[in-house]
Amino acid sequence: MATSxxxxxxxxxxxxxxxxxRRRSAHWLMLEAIQQYVERxxxxxxxxxxxxxxxxxxxxxxxxxxxxxxxxxxxxxxxxNEQDAPECHE
Numbered sequence: 035m036a037t038s039x040x041x042x043x044x045x046x047x048x049x050x051x052x053x054x055x056r057r058r059s060a061h062w063l064m065l066e067a068i069q070q071y072v073e074r075x076x077x078x079x080x081x082x083x084x085x086x087x088x089x090x091x092x093x094x095x096x097x098x099x100x101x102x103x104x105x106x107x108x109x110x111x112x113x114x115n116e117q118d119a120p121e122c123h124e
Contacts, residue, residue, distance in 0.1 A: 039064070097122040 041049070046060075053060040092098055103120050110117045 096124040098124075 049060050049063055053063045056063065099120055099122055107117060107120055
């Protein structure tokens with residue numbers, strides 16, 4: 035799919051300068067930037083949706099872990115005493 039972008043002269047010059055420094059084409063640099071932006075925003079939206087679902091589940095059930103319970107559990111990771119995730123509670 036071909037798409038065109040209109041960018042001002044200053045930004046075009048900056049993109050070209052950076053592309054030259056990286057020994058890449060301006061086209062490659064812009065595609066990379068767009069791809070990274072989309073991936074970052076998709077991950078951010080996924081995190082937001084997961085947080086909303088978690089909040090909804092908490093409101094419905096009251097089940098939760100405290101921050102301290104999670105920190106204590108995480109401290110066991112990679113140790114000889116690594117523990118399973120604690121059970122949620124009200």
